[in-house]
Amino acid sequence: MSGYVPHTPDDIREMLEAVGVASIEDLFSVIPPALRPRSFNLPEGKTEFEVTEYLARLARKNATHLVNFVGGGFYDHFIPAAVDAIASRAEWVTSYTPYQPECSQGWLQALYEYQTFICELTGMDVANASLYDGGTALYEASLMAIRATGRNRIVMDSGVNLIYRTMLRTYTSNLSIEFVEVPVEGMRTSRDGFFSKIDDRTAAVILQNPNFFGTVDDHTDIVEEAHRRGALAIQSVYPVALGMVKSPGEMGADIATGEGQSLGIPLSFGGPYLGFMACRQELVRQMPGRIAGATVDREGRRGFVLTLQTREQHIRREKATSNICSNESLCALRAAVFCALMGARGFAELAQVNYHKAEFAKRVLTSIAGVSLACDAPTFNEFAVRLPRNADEVVYRMFDRTFACGFPLGRFYRGMDNFLLVAVTEKRTREEILTMASALEAVL
Amino acid sequence: MVPPSRDVPSAAPLPERVRRRTQLKFPEVSELDVVRHYTGLSRLNFCVDTHFYPLGSCTMKYNPKFAERVASLDGFTRCHPLLPQLMGGGMLAQGCLEVLYELEQLLKEITGMAAFTLQPLAGAHGELTGAMLIAAYHKARGDRRKYVIVPDSSHGTNPASAAIAGYEVVVIPTGRDGSMDIDAYRRSLSPSAAAVMLTCPDTLGLFDDRIAEIARMAHEAGALMYYDGANLNAMLGKCRPGDIGFDVVHLNLHKTFSTPHGGGGPGAGPVGVCEKLVRFLPISRVIRRPDGTFFLNYDYPDSIGYIAPFYGNFGVLLKAFAYILLLGRQGLIEVSERAVLNANYLRQRLKPLYDIAFDRPCMHECVFSAARQARQGVRAIDIAKALIDRGCHPPTVYFPLIVKEALMIEPTETESKETLDAFVEAMAEIARLAETAPSVLRDAPVTTPVRRLDEAKAAREPDLRWRGESMP
Numbered sequence: 001m002s003g004y005v006p007h008t009p010d011d012i013r014e015m016l017e018a019v020g021v022a023s024i025e026d027l028f029s030v031i032p033p034a035l036r037p038r039s040f041n042l043p044e045g046k047t048e049f050e051v052t053e054y055l056a057r058l059a060r061k062n063a064t065h066l067v068n069f070v071g072g073g074f075y076d077h078f079i080p081a082a083v084d085a086i087a088s089r090a091e092w093v094t095s096y097t098p099y100q101p102e103c104s105q106g107w108l109q110a111l112y113e114y115q116t117f118i119c120e121l122t123g124m125d126v127a128n129a130s131l132y133d134g135g136t137a138l139y140e141a142s143l144m145a146i147r148a149t150g151r152n153r154i155v156m157d158s159g160v161n162l163i164y165r166t167m168l169r170t171y172t173s174n175l176s177i178e179f180v181e182v183p184v185e186g187m188r189t190s191r192d193g194f195f196s197k198i199d200d201r202t203a204a205v206i207l208q209n210p211n212f213f214g215t216v217d218d219h220t221d222i223v224e225e226a227h228r229r230g231a232l233a234i235q236s237v238y239p240v241a242l243g244m245v246k247s248p249g250e251m252g253a254d255i256a257t258g259e260g261q262s263l264g265i266p267l268s269f270g271g272p273y274l275g276f277m278a279c280r281q282e283l284v285r286q287m288p289g290r291i292a293g294a295t296v297d298r299e300g301r302r303g304f305v306l307t308l309q310t311r312e313q314h315i316r317r318e319k320a321t322s323n324i325c326s327n328e329s330l331c332a333l334r335a336a337v338f339c340a341l342m343g344a345r346g347f348a349e350l351a352q353v354n355y356h357k358a359e360f361a362k363r364v365l366t367s368i369a370g371v372s373l374a375c376d377a378p379t380f381n382e383f384a385v386r387l388p389r390n391a392d393e394v395v396y397r398m399f400d401r402t403f404a405c406g407f408p409l410g411r412f413y414r415g416m417d418n419f420l421l422v423a424v425t426e427k428r429t430r431e432e433i434l435t436m437a438s439a440l441e442a443v444l
Numbered sequence: 445m446v447p448p449s450r451d452v453p454s455a456a457p458l459p460e461r462v463r464r465r466t467q468l469k470f471p472e473v474s475e476l477d478v479v480r481h482y483t484g485l486s487r488l489n490f491c492v493d494t495h496f497y498p499l500g501s502c503t504m505k506y507n508p509k510f511a512e513r514v515a516s517l518d519g520f521t522r523c524h525p526l527l528p529q530l531m532g533g534g535m536l537a538q539g540c541l542e543v544l545y546e547l548e549q550l551l552k553e554i555t556g557m558a559a560f561t562l563q564p565l566a567g568a569h570g571e572l573t574g575a576m577l578i579a580a581y582h583k584a585r586g587d588r589r590k591y592v593i594v595p596d597s598s599h600g601t602n603p604a605s606a607a608i609a610g611y612e613v614v615v616i617p618t619g620r621d622g623s624m625d626i627d628a629y630r631r632s633l634s635p636s637a638a639a640v641m642l643t644c645p646d647t648l649g650l651f652d653d654r655i656a657e658i659a660r661m662a663h664e665a666g667a668l669m670y671y672d673g674a675n676l677n678a679m680l681g682k683c684r685p686g687d688i689g690f691d692v693v694h695l696n697l698h699k700t701f702s703t704p705h706g707g708g709g710p711g712a713g714p715v716g717v718c719e720k721l722v723r724f725l726p727i728s729r730v731i732r733r734p735d736g737t738f739f740l741n742y743d744y745p746d747s748i749g750y751i752a753p754f755y756g757n758f759g760v761l762l763k764a765f766a767y768i769l770l771l772g773r774q775g776l777i778e779v780s781e782r783a784v785l786n787a788n789y790l791r792q793r794l795k796p797l798y799d800i801a802f803d804r805p806c807m808h809e810c811v812f813s814a815a816r817q818a819r820q821g822v823r824a825i826d827i828a829k830a831l832i833d834r835g836c837h838p839p840t841v842y843f844p845l846i847v848k849e850a851l852m853i854e855p856t857e858t859e860s861k862e863t864l865d866a867f868v869e870a871m872a873e874i875a876r877l878a879e880t881a882p883s884v885l886r887d888a889p890v891t892t893p894v895r896r897l898d899e900a901k902a903a904r905e906p907d908l909r910w911r912g913e914s915m916p
Contacts, residue, residue, distance in 0.1 A: 004505075004506055004508065004702075004771075004857075004858050005778055005779070005782045005857050005858060006858065006859070006860035006861075007782060007785070007860065007861065011860070011861040012785065014861070015785055015786075015788075015789045015861060016785070018789055018792050018793065019785075019788045019789055019791075019792050019805075020792070021788075021805075024781045024784070024785055027781075027784045027785060027788055027805060028682050028781075028784065030651045030653055030804075030805065031651055031653070031682055031683050032653055032656070034656065035655070035656060035683050035687060035688055036682070036683065036687075037556065037681060037682070037683065037684045037687060038556065038684070038687050039553065039556070040553065040554070040681045040684070040773060040777075041553055041773075042550060042553055042554065042768075042772060042773040042776065043769070043772055043773065044772040044773055044774060045769075045770060045771050045772025045773070045774060045775040046769055046770055046772065047770075048508075048510045048770060051510070051514075051766055051769045051770045052510055052513070052514060052766075054769070055514045055517070055543075055762070055765075055766060056514075056517060056519075057539075058519070058539035058540075058542055058543060059517040059518070059519025059520050059539050060519055060539065061519070061538040061539035061542070062519045062520065062522075062523045062536065062537050062538065062539040062540055063523075063527070063536035063537070064518055064519050064522050064523070066527075066536065068522075068524055070524050070526050070527065070530075072526050073753075074524065074525060074526065074753075076522075076524065078447070078448055080445055080475075082445075082475055082478060082479055084516075085479065086478075086479060086482045086483065086486070088512070089483065089486045090491055090492075090493035090494070091486035091487060091489045091491045091493070091494065092486055092489070092491075092706065092707055093491070093507070093512070093704045093706055093707075094491040094492040094493045094504075094507055094704050094705070095489045095490060095491035095492070095497075095705065095706075095707050096497070096499060096502050096504060096705040096707065096708060097705075097707065097708035098489075098707065098708070099499075099840075100490075100828060100829075100832065100837065100838050101894075101897050102829065102832055102889045102892040102893075102894055102895070102896065102897070103488075103489065103490040103495075103832045103837060103889075103892060104488070104489050104490065104707075105485070105488040105489070105892075105893050105894060106484075106485035106486050106487065106488035106489040107485075107489050107707045107708075109485055109488075110482065110485055112908070112909070112910070113910070115908055115909050116909040116910040117470070119909045120468055120469055120470065121468070123466065125909075126906075126908045126909060127908070127909065129708075130709070132565040132566065132569060132709075132752070133565065133752065133753055134753070135750075135752070135753050136565070136569070136752075143608070163750060163753045164753075166749055166750040167749070167750045167751065167752070167753070169749060170576070170726070170748055170749030170750050170751055171572075171576075171751070173576070173579075173748070173749070174576065174579045174583075174609055174610035175610050216458065216462045217462060218461050218462050242464065243464070243468070244458060244463060244464055245458070245462060245463065245464055246461075246462050246463060246464050246465065247464055247466070250464065250465055250466065259753075266521035266522070266759075267521065267522060267523060267524050267525065268515075268520060268521050268523070268758050268759045269520060269523040269524075269525050269537065269540045269754070269755065269758040270525030270752075270753060270754025270755050270756070270757075270758050271525075271565065271710070271752070271753075271754060271755075271756060271757035271758050271759065271760070272565070272709075272710030272757040272758075272759050272760055273753070273757075284906060284908070290708065291906075291908055292908070293902040293903075293906055293907055293908050294902070294907040294908075295897050295898045295899065295901045295902035295907070296897070296898050296901065297894040297895040297896060297897050297898070298895040298896050298898075299895055301894050301895075302894075303893075303894035303897045304897075305897050305899050305902045307899070307902040307903050307906060307908070308903055308906060309903075310903075312600075313568070313600040313601050313603075313604035314599075314600040314601075314843070315600070316600075316604075317600045317603040317604055317613075318603035318604055318606065318607040318613040319607070320600070320604045320607075322604070322608065323568045323571065323572055323601050323604035323605040323607075323608055324566070324568055324569075325566065325567065325568045325599075325600075325601050326566040326567060326568065326696075326698065326705070326708055326709040326710070326711040327566070327708055327709040327710075328565075328706075328709045328710045329706055329707040329708035329709050329710075330704075330706030330707060330709065330710060331706075331709075331710060333482075333707070337478065337482055339470055340470070340471060340473070340478045340481070340482075341445045341475060341478050342445055342447070342470065343445065343470050343471060343472040343473065344467060344468040344469065344470040344471075344472060345472065346445050346446060346447060347468055347470055348467075348468065349446070349447055350447040352450065353447050353448060353449070353450050355455070355458060356450055356452055356453075356454055356455050357450070357452050359452075359455030359456075360452035360453065360455065363455075378458055378459050378462055380458075392530070392531045393531065395530050395531065395533075396530070396531040396532045396533075399532060399533070399536065404524065404527065404530075404533075407526060407530070408530065408531075411529065411530075426447050426448040427448060429451055430451040430452050433452070
């Protein structure tokens with residue numbers, strides 16, 4: 001007995017009588033003997049204490065002592081206690097999609113607020129109520145562009161996270177979609193590349209800002225070229241950077257997507273995360289996923305509902321804009337609470353703290369003999385340095401000195417074996433940056 | 445809130461041309477005001493911890509608290525997902541890798557499948573992954589197949605997933621007894637059929653005893669069998685999709701394995717496959733070395749590739765792992781037994797009051813029709829709203845699409861007889877009112893912060909974000 005099923009023996013007897021069968025097993029008599037399990041060889045149950053102890057032991061097998069300079073699109077940010085306090089309330093955690101608006105107004109308003117925060121950050125008109133992660137969001141954006149333009153060619157910057165580029169290729173392998181990749185030039189978006197690849201068959205360009213190398217760009221010229229050829233512009237962005245970096249809306253982009261993990265969501269070994277998506281008003285009926293909207297009730301009071309549902313699978317089935325059903329609502333709530341706690345000034349300052357700490361780390365690291373900046377383009381909180389030796393080995397040797405000192409770019413890009421990508425969030429102190437630099441100097 | 449301090453000298457500002465021009469219009473309020481605002485909002489939601497929530501097909505069971513605590517342990521939440529992809533980094537994430545490896549073993553045994561990927565981030569994402577695996581299988585055999593077969597009672601995600609994977613969709617009608625029309629099914633099979641997607645028990649809560657025959661026919665036509673595991677809560681220890689002959693299975697861990705639904709996610713939708721599809725699974729896969737340590741293997745040349753950024757919704761997987769370990773073999777069997785007992789009890793008690801869609805013993809859920817009440821002008825939606833006034837979350841309404849005025853009720857195993865009896869009382873009162881005072885029901889709900897909302901207006905004049913000077 002787990003303690004989660006409440007029936008007493010009397011209950012069971014009375015219920016079986018009401019149903020008119022002699023035993024619980026009779027309820028399963030419709031399943032023929034030939035279809036009964038050939039095996040169901042699972043361990044017997046354990047107590048809550050035993051399971052908790054076992055999993056706490058596993059948690060301790062992970063290295064939590066490492067000071068983290070690894071980013072790569074997924075960042076070690078500070079999470080205010082109030083985010084956990086609010087988001088752990090059962091009224092959020094143990095409810096489901098707000099199909100019945102009158103008893104789900106809390107969720108619907110929270111999602112409406114989340115959509116507003118995402119629109120504010122990205123500078124776009126409308127946002128949906130969340131997608132799975134930054135990669136699936138980028139894929140959904142590509143499909144949106146293909147539907148909206150009736151074209152099937154996507155021109156994508158190789159500065160887009162390799163993980164996302166690989167996901168896009170996986171998802172579209174059975175669809176007639178042509179991907180053209182534009183290699184970066186000196187870790188920056190190649191203008192020549194984009195200007196020569198965008199053509200009249202292009203449905204969309206896909207850009208990332210900051211790109212995988214941390215480089216911050218103004219993609220306005222590429223967006224304008226895309227528009228001139230009748231294509232849409234999709235930009236994948238890092239929300240914390242938007243506290244100071246030019247937004248997709250300000251560059252004229254049509255669809256903004258990204259990974260919302262940095263907005264109050266723990267790293268948790270890869271999920272759950274938060275895919276966000278925002279777009280221009282004209283594209284709203286092409287958007288995938290849930291959307292919360294404001295309306296009025298019978299007495300004229302303001303209230304919220306899920307809206308534009310004729311886009312969705314439960315109505316349109318095979319003609320829906322996407323197959324998404326469950327999304328990442330609880331993570332979207334965390335993001336909304338995070339933004340509300342930060343406020344406009346706090347959020348802008350958070351971006352500044354990241355920027356200045358990373359700039360400091362840049363100076364400290366490049367003062368080490370043999371270490372140089374990989375590229376002189378502006379960066380936000382992550383940058384690449386060239387090391388005098390293989391970055392993989394350096395990272396490995398730095399583990400012993402309690403540092404996860406960065407991501408070796410050779411893992412994702414050919415010919416970059418000596419390059420290290422270093423992320424510095426607001427959590428890294430001056431002391432940690434200096435100690436990491438001395439450790440690195442010793443290892444090199 | 446003040447972010448961590450700038451304990452470093454200031455650098456030159458970011459160049460003007462890449463800098464943000466417009467100021468963020470976020471509210472500037474105290475922490476108390478934020479906490480009070482969201483706490484206030486949270487109290488407007490019905491949830492499992494506060495209300496009976498018999499939302500059919502969604503399996504809104506109790507979510508154990510200890511799983512939440514385990515998933516919030518620092519050792520898990522602070523682990524960077526790129527760590528095991530670095531040289532020697534796998535040894536720094538052995539705890540996470542062990543969770544993934546062991547959970548996969550348990551799911552294999554529960555379903556009778558040869559291998560699992562834990563990466564799909566929700567049920568529908570699992571369906572898409574499954575459809576891509578099916579496509580990869582046929583493609584590798586040089587077999588170009590065009591369409592996927594789904595019954596008309598299926599979840600909307602099934603045809604939608606098949607369609608975005610590049611397949612056409614062929615829909616099979618439901619026969620008079622609530623099961624798939626077998627003749628129409630037979631006619632739909634051809635060398636162009638890639639797969640048959642079924643939910644078992646189906647969305648009517650019925651177990652089709654011809655399922656093995658249906659699988660045999662699909663296989664003879666060279667099609668694969670896809671199992672939508674949304675309704676696995678009825679099957680634990682009673683029947684395994686792998687034994688029936690299903691080739692691909694997705695599970696909704698947020699249903700059967702009791703991870704919380706979180707207002708619509710995050711979920712997790714692991715996909716299991718039979719032996720001949722293992723080589724197509726997404727990368728990476730977690731492998732145990734002879735010395736008992738674990739590593740990520742990316743070396744699968746036939747793999748469909750990456751379907752998620754990393755290893756799945758790890759935090760969700762962890763909660764399901766904790767739940768399975770705690771319940772164990774007997775506990776899991778008991779889950780299905782009590783879920784089916786509760787559903788049949790409600791079926792029997794409600795039968796005199798409402799029309800039942802198909803009068804057969806059900807599995808974990810039962811579908812009624814408000815057709816009788818509709819003749820008095822009371823529709824399923826009115827019954828749903830009247831239940832809200834009586835402290836119950838409504839059942840799923842108007843689904844499956846094949847039942848007029850459908851009320852799809854799934855009580856789950858964690859509800860007591862007292863709760864079910866109270867629900868029956870509420871449903872009885874509503875049935876009486878439908879006869880005597882139908883307008884009262886059409887006015888429901890009256891106890892909620894807002895009355896019925898104008899959904900047409902919401903769609904006609906979309907107001908999807910705050911546009912005022914400051915936030916709401």
